[in-house]
Amino acid sequence: xxxxxxxxxxxxxxxxxxxxxxxxxxxxxxxxxxxxxxxxxxxxxxxxxxxxxxxxxxxxxxxxxxxxxxxxxxxxxxxxxxxxxxxxxxxxxxxxxxxxxxxxxxxxxxxxxxxxxxxxxxxxxxxxxxxxxxxxxxxxxxxxxxxxxxxxxxxxxxxxxxxxxxxxxxxxxxxxxxxxxxxxxxxxxxxxxxxxxxxxxxxxxxxxxxxxxxxxxxxxxxxxxxxxxxxxxxxxxxxxxxxxxxxxxxxxxxxxxxxxxxxxxxxxxxxxxxxxxxxxxxxxxxxxxxxxxxxxxxxxxxxxxxxxxxxxxxxxxxxxxxxxxxxxxxxxxxxxxxxxxxxxxxxxxxxxxxxxxx
Ligand code: NAD
Numbered sequence: 001x002x003x004x005x006x007x008x009x010x011x012x013x014x015x016x017x018x019x020x021x022x023x024x025x026x027x028x029x030x031x032x033x034x035x036x037x038x039x040x041x042x043x044x045x046x047x048x049x050x051x052x053x054x055x056x057x058x059x060x061x062x063x064x065x066x067x068x069x070x071x072x073x074x075x076x077x078x079x080x081x082x083x084x085x086x087x088x089x090x091x092x093x094x095x096x097x098x099x100x101x102x103x104x105x106x107x108x109x110x111x112x113x114x115x116x117x118x119x120x121x122x123x124x125x126x127x128x129x130x131x132x133x134x135x136x137x138x139x140x141x142x143x144x145x146x147x148x149x150x151x152x153x154x155x156x157x158x159x160x161x162x163x164x165x166x167x168x169x170x171x172x173x174x175x176x177x178x179x180x181x182x183x184x185x186x187x188x189x190x191x192x193x194x195x196x197x198x199x200x201x202x203x204x205x206x207x208x209x210x211x212x213x214x215x216x217x218x219x220x221x222x223x224x225x226x227x228x229x230x231x232x233x234x235x236x237x238x239x240x241x242x243x244x245x246x247x248x249x250x251x252x253x254x255x256x257x258x259x260x261x262x263x264x265x266x267x268x269x270x271x272x273x274x275x276x277x278x279x280x281x282x283x284x285x286x287x288x289x290x291x292x293x294x295x296x297x298x299x300x301x302x303x304x305x306x307x308x309x310x311x312x313x314x315x316x317x318x319x320x321x322x323x324x325x326x327x328x329x330x331x332x333x334x335x336x337x338x339x340x341x342x343x344x345x346x347x348x349x350x351x352x353x354x355x356x357x358x
Contacts, residue, residue, distance in 0.1 A: 021152035026055030034088035049092035095120030121227025136247035169258035174226035178233035179275035196282035198222030304349030
């Protein structure tokens with residue numbers, strides 16, 4: 001890997017501690033000196049948010065959260081913030097909730113404190129996403145990067161094991177895809193490798209003991225590293241594929257990432273020796289694909305896009321849209337033919353090894 005590079009580190013305060021979220025939030029609100037706090041949490045996440053907000057004064061509760069942040073949902077939240085003179089946003093929830101807070105910050109420049117309750121990692125990126133007329137658009141704006149992230153593994157205990165697995169593998173996808181993303185450099189590669197190690201040690205512990213916090217701490221730590229690496233490296237082939245599958249075919253975010261990842265790894269790894277070796281070393285296995293597949297079996301991870309509503313009818317359209325977005329940095333030349341084979345394999349849950357020597 002070349003040691004000639006340009007790397008940007010995003011400025012953010014991270015407070016990590018199981019059982020400390022409420023105290024950490026109160027301290028942060030006091031430190032920032034803000035007066036009018038709007039807490040964003042979906043209906044389902046409200047109970048968690050209420051425990052987190054016990055030490056602060058809340059000017060406005062906002063529960064209207066919708067996955068993929070439809071523009072109408074964003075506009076309502078922006079109007080609510082403006083109407084109540086809000087000067088601080090606190091999001092408590094998964095990537096959808098963080099995404100809504102980011103959408104408000106994007107136009108109002110109000111700072112965000114993020115308290116994540118899944119392993120999606122949105123809290124550590126300056127990437128926003130909005131959906132308009134069923135088209136999902138994303139962009140980069142430093143104003144949407146939460147000024148502070150508060151991690152508390154106790155808040156993720158209620159996340160069911162299968163969602164924890166899918167969400168954790170979404171984090172794993174940030175790490176692996178960063179290895180060949182457009183702005184990959186030695187710093188984000190190092191963060192990715194540590195993210196792979198933390199997630200692969202934490203996720204099996206969650207499966208074995210869903211009520212324990214040790215695995216969930218490792219998963220949150222790994223999710224943070226994965227997102228920092230992804231924010232720096234940018235979207236690689238895997239994210240381009242999943243973005244199209246999620247946006248055009250409305251497939252669930254975390255499960256789509258979890259399913260597609262081994263296919264992209266099998267597709268690229270024979271053409272990316274350095275990335276392959278780093279990923280294998282992070283898993284502690286002889287090769288990268290074995291490391292990922294051993295973990296996925298241990299976790300009983302999502303296997304086939306057909307389980308999430310995708311059908312063979314969609315392959316041609318998906319391939320056309322993905323082809324126009326393939327990053328120039330991808331180590332393997334992507335054609336309509338080999339990409340169709342990749343999506344086909346992910347649809348049915350074939351062994352990813354079929355892509356190694358197409
Ligand atoms: P999500 O936020 O939609 O949450 C999934 C479900 O889990 C929801 O029903 C939610 O209410 C529930 N949930 C959340 N926390 C829980 C908890 N502790 N216990 C029980 N249930 C809980 O899904 P997600 O996978 O966290 O986020 C996906 C979204 O985040 C997508 O829209 C994706 O595009 C976005 N995302 C953005 C970035 C970025 O950098 N901008 C990065 C990753 C993901």
